[in-house]
Amino acid sequence: MLKKWTKHKQERLKDKLFIAMLILPAGFLLCFAIFIPIVKSIYYSFFDYSLLRISEKSFTGLANYFDAIKDGDFFTSLKVTLIYVFVVVVIEFVIGIILALLLNRNFKGRKIIRSVVLIPWIVPTIVVALLWMWIFQADYGVLNYIFVKLGVLSENKKWVSEPDLALSAVMIAALWRQLPFMATMLLAGMQGIPTSMLEAAKIDGAGRVQLFFRIILPFMKKVINTVTLVAIIENFKMFPMFWIMTGGGPMDRTTTLAILSYRTSFVELNLGKGAAIGVMWLMLLVVISVLYNKLFSDKESEGMN
């Protein structure tokens, strides 16, 4: 009895050791390159810390935060970021769900089309940026040519360098790359709806529109929550598209938080202020995610009642 018990204990100890060994590689990497840096970065945000004198740091309390807010840069770039994220994610979701509905129909060659749809998603972001810069090119770009020929535009536009158009230009490029992924995920969620449920609704006389709003959308709520939240977070972080296409210009009209914090930290070399911007950004994102998840779960309980 006792022997059995000690053996059992020994096995459990071995289990623990095994678990530790399994988690060690990933744990080490994540600590080294993510958890320790984020803690350090939060710590730096309270110091006057510059890349020019990396060994000298002096505690300045909230000075970096006040500095970032006082500039006004923080709020302008926050506004640009929020507009960019909101517009891209909403359009992406609407077109994505339309595309998913279309691809969910029975037609010849739908398998091939479903793969072809994914192509933009595997094109590297920097290539997407370059490709759209070529399409948007002011004098020889194909978009201006077509739009002027069709009479949509009266003259060539400098898409990427005109203050009022630059952000839309980046949005279109981002949308092009991200739409395939969104549509594919939504399609996967749609395919998880039991056909019996759809059949039953049809027998009850539900029309197409009713079927979509009463059955399909509610059923896909969890998928929609996940993929749109992923899209929000990814777009909040978007850096390459802006850096390559506009660099934050013209006149800071496309300076997002990602561009602002990069510029502050690695161009102006003010690491403390850059860190402070990062901390405010992180807090904002945490609040947004919590509220977003709450929004979805509240609706669920309403539906249950």
Added chain:
Amino acid sequence: MEKSIDKRSEKIISIIALILIMGFLILPFYWMISTAFKDNSVIFRLPPEWFPLKPTLDNFRKLFSEPFFLVYYKNSIIVSMGATVVSMVAAMFAGYAFSRFKFKFKNQFLMLILSTQMFPVISLLIALYGMYSKYNLLNTRLGLVIATTTASLPFCIIMIKGFFDEIPISLEEAGKIDGASRFGILFRIIFPLSKPGLLAVGMYTFLLAWDDLLYALTLVTKDEIRTLPTGISIRYLGELAYDWSSVMTVSVVATVPILVLFLFLQKYMIAGLTAGAVKG
């Protein structure tokens, strides 16, 4: 009668909608490829040449004769492959632990791992830069491998955990009775069964590492360590007049490795991503 007209018009509308969306997704891709095969004298012509009348390989020849380009390409391949291998191993181990064992704070750990996705990369870089310079990882491919691995690792762990969850535990118990060790069970029983999941994880990491601009831009300043995205951005941007056929050529060449991988592995990739996103 009315109903059949309704159905027909619905069909026509959906075909038109599908063509419009597909056109938006495919035509730019076509434009990139066709520009790469055009001579520079042709691409500035209006109306544009919709189809390259005299396709030329000159742009590709020029590109592959540039020594710096080959260096960037090689670096990108090394870094992406390195990140892929490391994250496959690390994610397999960690995912297995999270799928099969109960331990304290397991769910909290998972939440913490997922929450890393929210961290602004630049915040990490501010501290990582100093750490890298302390450990001599600046301007090294190893440094880039570590950085890009950790960027993809959180989602990889969640993704592969999903795959492990699907493998019946009875298979392992059979192995235990046969006296296989814990690592023996993992490598001989679980590993072969989770190949689709591992491929999905690998492809996802490769894609992310190949795409990385931000880490490479900050952690590498030496030309011989640069990867494609930073290399391209430094060589081809910033001049007033772009050599668009060259830019599109390097774009095509930068896309090809992923396109090839995707053609072979898309089945696993889509299964892995949908499992991760739909369940998680």
